Amino acid sequence: MQKYLTQSHDRIFENNRVWAEEQKKKNPEFFAKLKEGQSPDYLWIGCSDSRIPAEAITGLGPGEMFIHRNIANLVCNVDLNVMSVVNYAVRHLKVKHIVVCGHYGCGGVKAAMTPKDMGLLNPWLRNIRDVYRLHESELDKIEDEEKRYDRLVELNVVEQCRNVVKTAALQTSYKENGYPIVHGWVFGFHDGRLVDLKIDFEGMLKGIQKLYNLTD
């Protein structure tokens, strides 16, 4: 890590120039193609944590994945920011898959469970405490603290998938087109691998529409 820290960020522009040159060398048409527009298959909703650059860890290049990243990968119903992203991705870009990706060792999830007044962060992190409350008995039974946080990270991802499914954009598009499909994943730093939580998307949608149906 130290190596990257001393590699001064004053050189970010130099890095960028090197990257741009390399792309042009590999494929002279690269930027001409990008210029034409984007038609990504995926929307990624992930944590802001610097260790999870979505494109890099999935091996995708520019133009392939639409990205929203915030503290602890939350999808809050009154948040115009994330709702605009979901709207644009589903209605305008017509993405086929939405991946909500959390990660073990999430600082946001830990901060949320810390008994402390965190000012502006309180209203945001409160959503994670609400997830805990929904699964209180299961979580309380896990004695190992680290494991309890890991489980909360997973349950938070599932809850945020549910929040995506509650949107009109998703429900309408799925009814009309049969996509997008929502996936819940977790990234582990110890091996750099993504774990699929294998949420039952169809079942989740059906269950949710009992109360949250927004299609006619």
Added chain:
Amino acid sequence: MGSFADAIDRIVAGNRVFAHDTAEQDPKYFSKLSEGQWPDILWIGCADSRVPETTICNCKPGEIFVHRNIANCVHPHDVNTSAVVQYSVGVVKVKKVVVCGHTMCGGANHSLTDDDLGETLNTWLHPMRELRRKHKSELDALPDNNARSARVAELNVQSSLNVLREHPAIKQAVNERGLTLHGMIFDITSGQLRLLDEGGSKKSNGLWSPN
């Protein structure tokens, strides 16, 4: 259903290659990653798939803390962005905050018109459309819509920086430990980043520019 599943298989396979290659290059890499994050930069960028910050800056996981939304807007009462700023500046203690717009931005293009994008997006983009109205004569004088869109993107970066300067965590960090804010534009047609000056226009010799 076939091709849908393939798209997911593809990124899972991409991830396995990433995990394998990274561990092969540096066997201690992931154990170091588990220790924590010390990024120098908070990047507020567009959700656009063509602007993957870590890739275009040739950086490694762990170097850039990221918030990406439609057209890299920072609105004063947005709890989402506020939480990102509070956490990255107040807790993670990044040294630099970057707002990066880009040319050919869908959000900026739509801001040049009053097209109905639905209530959610109309509301989100309203401040950007106001920028268009405010700078109408300057924009009208530009040669084409690509140039107008690029200029609106610049103005929007500057406006986002102005909102950020009023954020309590940023005010405090600027005063106490010299946090700095920077506006940039990523040019999709060349793949190059350029720094904006205080007024939100081009700057040939930037703070971080090697030339």
